[in-house]
Amino acid sequence: MQVLTTIDAVRTARAKFDQIGLVPTMGYLHEGHLSLVRRAREECGAVAVSIFVNPTQFSPREDFSRYPRDLERDLRLLEAEGVDLVFTPAPGEMYPEGFGTYVVLPAADEVLEGAARPTHFRGVATVVCKLLNIVQPTRAYFGQKDAQQTVVVRQMVRDLNIPTTIVVASTVREPDGLAMSSRNTYLTSEQRAAAPVIYRALSAAAHSYQAGERDATRLRQQIADLLASEPLVKPEYISLADPMTLLELDTIGARGALISLAARLGSVRLIDNLLLD
Numbered sequence: 001m002q003v004l005t006t007i008d009a010v011r012t013a014r015a016k017f018d019q020i021g022l023v024p025t026m027g028y029l030h031e032g033h034l035s036l037v038r039r040a041r042e043e044c045g046a047v048a049v050s051i052f053v054n055p056t057q058f059s060p061r062e063d064f065s066r067y068p069r070d071l072e073r074d075l076r077l078l079e080a081e082g083v084d085l086v087f088t089p090a091p092g093e094m095y096p097e098g099f100g101t102y103v104v105l106p107a108a109d110e111v112l113e114g115a116a117r118p119t120h121f122r123g124v125a126t127v128v129c130k131l132l133n134i135v136q137p138t139r140a141y142f143g144q145k146d147a148q149q150t151v152v153v154r155q156m157v158r159d160l161n162i163p164t165t166i167v168v169a170s171t172v173r174e175p176d177g178l179a180m181s182s183r184n185t186y187l188t189s190e191q192r193a194a195a196p197v198i199y200r201a202l203s204a205a206a207h208s209y210q211a212g213e214r215d216a217t218r219l220r221q222q223i224a225d226l227l228a229s230e231p232l233v234k235p236e237y238i239s240l241a242d243p244m245t246l247l248e249l250d251t252i253g254a255r256g257a258l259i260s261l262a263a264r265l266g267s268v269r270l271i272d273n274l275l276l277d
Contacts, residue, residue, distance in 0.1 A: 001079045001083050001086060003075060004087050014048070014085070019045055020044055020048050021047050022135045022139070022140045023037050024049075027051040028068040028182040029077050035172050036142070036143065036169055037083060039167070049085070049086050051087070052087070052131075056102075056119070056122070056127065068186075094130060102126045108125075108148065108246075111239075111241070111246050112246060116236060128153050132162050138165065140164050142166065144168055145181065145273070147258055151244070177196050178195050178198070178199060179270075183270060184270075188266070191265040194230040198227070202223065202273065208222060220240055224238055233264075235262070236263060239259065239260045239261065240257045241260070242258070243255060243258045246258070255277075256275065258273055261273070
């Protein structure tokens with residue numbers, strides 16, 4: 001496994017592979033990341049993983065320095081999975097002095113995570129665009145947990161004619177349903193015990209949809225009522241939106257819906273979603 005820190009080194013190493021799958025990460029890896037690595041191996045043969053805590057996707061209200069990091073542990077996990085290339089750039093390698101070009105999708109900043117985290121998707125789209133240009137993967141792999149991110153990345157790839165196929169894999173969950181996330185490590189034992197209500201609430205709405213409910217307002221209220229059963233969980237938003245445009249729905253139509261929410265447990269902010277189709 002090659003661990004590379006410069007763009008030039010990645011491009012030199014990449015030239016040795018016909019096809020390669022890329023798994024972009026911010027590190028502190030868990031089973032969700034590793035499942036993407038395994039799928040990339042199955043579909044592409046060779047696998048590259050990026051580990052980069054991207055400063056441009058953190059809003060002024062978020063603590064970039066607090067994001068969990070453990071590079072040595074991450075590298076051990078990736079080596080055990082047979083990863084070929086790991087790209088671990090410093091911020092100055094990705095954003096050198098004088099950097100001033102960003103990828104902006106204005107609609108993404110107006111809804112859901114974009115409305116809650118100003119400039120977040122500008123940072124996401126820019127760093128993913130740079131990684132795709134640097135590695136030039138055949139396919140790039142993302143998890144459904146970050147649903148809005150997948151919509152943004154797919155639109156960017158389509159709009160900018162980037163020759164990479166974007167693959168979105170199902171959310172990997174703990175046995176009690178909590179979506180795996182690096183941020184789960186911040187939860188206290190009491191918060192961790194309360195957190196699975198997020199998935200229970202989404203699942204209850206999904207069951208109602210499967211039983212015939214199409215009124216989005218009633219489904220949002222059902223989610224809110226279930227979340228209210230756990231006083232430690234404070235929802236920031238509850239959404240039933242078109243899965244392609246992310247615009248809020250009054251009635252769920254033929255394209256189904258993305259049900260998603262963000263909630264705080266103390267200082268920890270968690271997101272989750274389910275697709276209704």
